[in-house]
Each structure stands twice: as structure tokens, then as C-alpha cells.
Amino acid sequence: MTDSKDTTLDEAVSLIDKANGRAATMLEKVFAAAQPGAVYGQPVTAEGYTVITAAEVTSGGGFGMGMGLGPASRSDATAAPTVEAAPPEDRETGAGGGVGGGGGGGGGAMGRPVAVIAIGPDGVTIKPVVDTTKLALAGLTAWATMLGLLRARRRARKR
């Protein structure tokens, strides 16, 4: 808490506005995955066949931010707890006390091939893409669960 603040409330508010703008841009990118063009690849032609890849696309993201005013240098503790609650003169000068704020965000995207569409002399065919790694993991999990159940059952019989 300092009396001479490098960052006034106005500067902090403008920073938050800037962060809001960036967050909106990030969200636009997240929601761009909802377009059909994100699922289907560009057609590739070779040896009389045109091939289009199809993938499952998942994306998500979020952000959060906040700021507030600390206890004032005033002794009567009348400083507003939030920027919105601060009187206009305090917002301009930041006289209500220390100003603090922070924010963060994150996001991610994932794609998984599902099928290949082939257009050729024999018509249109859809060939599925099987993810053997995922299936092996699911199979191992199911097998381990069953093994655990069988063991538990045997123990119950012995008692």
C-alpha cells in the first residue's frame, strides 16, 4: 500500500478493458471450431481419387479477472471495496486506497480423425479411422475392472 500510486484506477480500468478485448478475441477463436470447415479438411486429389478427411474437433476456454481497492490511507476506513462501489472522485484519483487486480485464462483444442471420404470412379465411400490406442486403453480398463470384481467375489466366497 503506497500513497503515490504508479497505477491509477483509470489505468487499471483501461487495462481490464484491454484484457476483456483480448479475451473476446480468444473466445472467437474457440467458437470458430463450431464451423463445419473445422471438421472437414481440404479435398486432395490423387490418382483419380478425391479424398476429404473428417475429424472430431473439441475446443474450450475461459478467463476470469477482478480488481478491488484496498483499505484507504484514510483512517475512517470508508474506502470502497470494489471499483464499482468507489465514489467517482476516488475512481479518477485512486484516492480510495491501494488498487489491486489480476486475471487469468486458459484454453485448449483437440482433434481426432474419424473417417476419410473417398470420391472415386466406384462412387463415394466412407472409410472409418479406428484409433487402436484408445481402444486398447478402454479394453485394458474394462479388463482390469472385471479382474478386480472377480477377485472381490472370490474373497467374499472365502469368508
Next chain:
Amino acid sequence: MRSGIDITWAQEASAEPVTVGDVTVTPRARALVVRTPRGGFVWNRPSAVIVERSGQVRRIQVVDVTRVLQLGLLGLGLAIAVASAFSSPRRTEVAP
């Protein structure tokens, strides 16, 4: 300030049609979109392909074989677990 989930919807849309010779293929995708005030989530997957050939229109489903097999394995595991639970020997209390 808004709170909670604002919009959740599912949509089906067509991608750019691809024409090869006399065949026109229009891929279709289905998306689930969840939009919240501070974030969002999108799950988009291929649903079908519309094939137009000499005036005839045919719809071919795009099946996610990996997902089907995964769910099958999950269902099998659950079925065996339930069957095991119901068929386990019950201990009967004998009065002294």
C-alpha cells in the same frame, strides 16, 4: 453481470460442397456449443455426407467407429459388473 450458462445449443451445418465429375458431395457436421459469460466449449463432429449424382440424393452417415467400440466396451464392463453384483452369493445369518 450475467451468471451461469448463457447459451447451449446443437447445430448441424454444411461444409463447402465438393464436385468431382457428376458427383457433388456436401459434408455435414454437428456441433454442440456451450457459451458462458467468461468462456465456452465447442464439440464438433462429422455427421453425414450428402451425395448428389444424376439428380439422385443420398445421405451417408459418418460413423465414429472408435467411439462406438469405446462405448461398447464401457457397456460390456458395466453389464458384467451389474451381473457380478447380482449373482454374488448372499450370506445367510443363522440364528443361534
